[in-house]
Amino acid sequence: CKETVTGQAVCVACDPSCVGCTGEGPSLCKACQIGYRLQVAGCQVCPDGLFGVNCASECNCLNNKECDNTNGNCNDWKCKRGYTGLPDCRDKCPTDTFGLDCALECHCPVGDVCNHVNGDCPSGQCAPNYGGAGCQRHFPRLAAPPRIVSAQCNNITIRWDAFNELDNIGQGPIYEYRVEVHLNLTEGSSTVSWQSVGTLRHVNNKLTYTISALGNVLEPDKDYNFRVNTVADNFGKPNVQFTPGPISEMVNNPCTPITTMEPTPPPVSRKVFETLEAFSNDAAIRLTWTVLPKYAQFEYNLTIAVQLLGNGNCDEAGAPEENLGPYPITASPQLIGVETWSKYSFTVTAQALSVDVSEVRTLTVTSSPVAPTVAVSGLNFTGITAGGAIVTWTSIPCNHRKGFRGGYDLEVTAAGVAPMRYDITDVTANRYDLTGLPAFTDFNVRIRYKNEIGSGPYVSQVFKTLEGVPTAVQIASTTSTSTTITVTFDPPIKTNGVLASYTVTLSMTSDFNETESRTEQARVGLRSIIVGRLQPDTLYYLKMAASTGAGLGQYGSTTSRRTLEAPPLADDIALQLESRTVDCLVLRWEPPQNRADDIQSYELKVRMANADQTTPSISVNLPGGDTSYRQCDLKPSSLYIVTITGLDSGQAVVSSITENFSTAHGTPPQPRAPTFVRSSFTNVTVSIEPVVSLYVPITAYRLYVLMLTNQNRNQ
Known part of the structure; x- marks a missing residue:
């Protein structure tokens, strides 16, 4: 309780932060309420993130500003990461969950329990097929193994479908596919040694991929398995970790011919043809034959069954068989409009009409090769360095090669560099390593496919080698x-x-x-x-x-x-204060008499005398001919340390001097009249409005009190 100005006793309640008090305000508490703690200024509310008696408990709210300072309840009903159990969120996430709202699933090895906040595993490892922060990256993996397309000696071709998250396992995006081959892999093998076949970059919207394993990784007549490892894209680079792909069926590398017994053809009564030949010319195939002289006088029913087997030497499905004829035995039929560089089978049947003489003979012929017309696609560059690059492209499919022998012409040109031309004879090639190139140079690369007849069109692309270090200076x-x-x-x-x-x-x-x-x-x-x-x-x-x-x-x-010998020591610079104001110093100096011509520039530094050493000085560089400078934006009534240094052409000190100067005092503005607040029997309380001055520091206020009598009250 306290006495008012009228002499009455008035009692007021303790501050809300108090448990009992000896007076008004938080500084007079006997003890602090729950949700408060004792500080220098008295009982203060718990800071954000703490609650309870003496603020000794830590909040588990997502936003600590929403934490109730008395019981720790989260007013926004949102726990911080790794915690649950609203409203006070005192429980950690259940086992195998973590993160905000415990909504994320842990992926740790068996026996590990993940961190309830970030999902990290104590062993530092993730469960198989998982990685990344909190083991949340599910590595991509093809669901189906690669398919065997063809198997020839030292040339086995496989194919697989592009990864998509709907039909496969894990998450994209995909950076590349790594194809591997293994010799004699059997189920249950404990130790496997896979060998790389090649790597293909993932291309958006491309549905299937094909690659061939050649003699550099294959042994004749051995059995092999293949797998395709799908590597995720990690911000434009291949992810370090990946999950091995499913294993293909076993395939043999057939190099040793297998001798089999041909079935005995059914007996024929006679041989009709002496010769039977086929000739290819442009887009036509002509059949010619001659009949044995002793059977030439007979009349025959001659028919021809023709079937397109595929393109040249490609292993492709052909067309259905077509029957032609009958023809007279003297005919020389011509098949017009055949596909260029295509393999045809002709089965010629001759049956005499009046005697038991007949023959069936089959021959195979390939139509004429032609120059290719298709352009190389997918021309690109990887592994670019200061001295080289890897040129990659999509190899020409077999059905577009249009000839038996093929390859690529690769040409690399740049301004000021001799042209580089490469003859690539492998029809299945899809890359070439360029080395020994000059750095930081624009190159134009052209490539075309060719066969024994001619060449297809060029396609070109430009790339630039990276910067290299310069030659010596x-x-x-x-x-x-x-x-x-x-x-x-x-x-x-x-x-x-x-x-x-x-x-x-x-x-x-x-x-x-x-x-x-x-x-x-x-x-x-x-x-x-x-x-x-x-x-x-x-x-x-x-x-x-x-x-x-x-x-x-x-x-x-x-x-x-x-370096030359040092010149004689210079005299000091004569530095003086020419004038001053409350915020400016006007400085003037004279160079040393004995080395004035050596001074090419001045360095002027101004620092407040009582400033901390870490406070930066005002630093100004001036021409050597200057002899005065006005420095403003200073504080009034303050002492400054001024140093001016003369420097020669090499920034060496010729002469230097340091002096102390003060800015001027200003006149304080007139304060407002005091305002009466209250009075008692012996005290009068007034309020004084603070005086703000930009040009003079205010250090004290002087208050004058005049006792009024009846006489001077009237005055």
């Missing part, structure tokens, strides 16, 4: 003063990129055991660099290099230069 000449060495140099013969900087490295020893360097940004016309702040009369060894985005290039030859 040679020092042309040097000059020196007592504290500087000026290095004149020739630029690198080959920049191999965009020049970023030049570096001069110098040492007092020829082995450059201890060095210092000066680096300057490259610019047009830069041919010399000044290295300053050196010791007088000292021999220095120097070498230079240039850099691009690829790094620092080779150093050129080493040269040496001795």
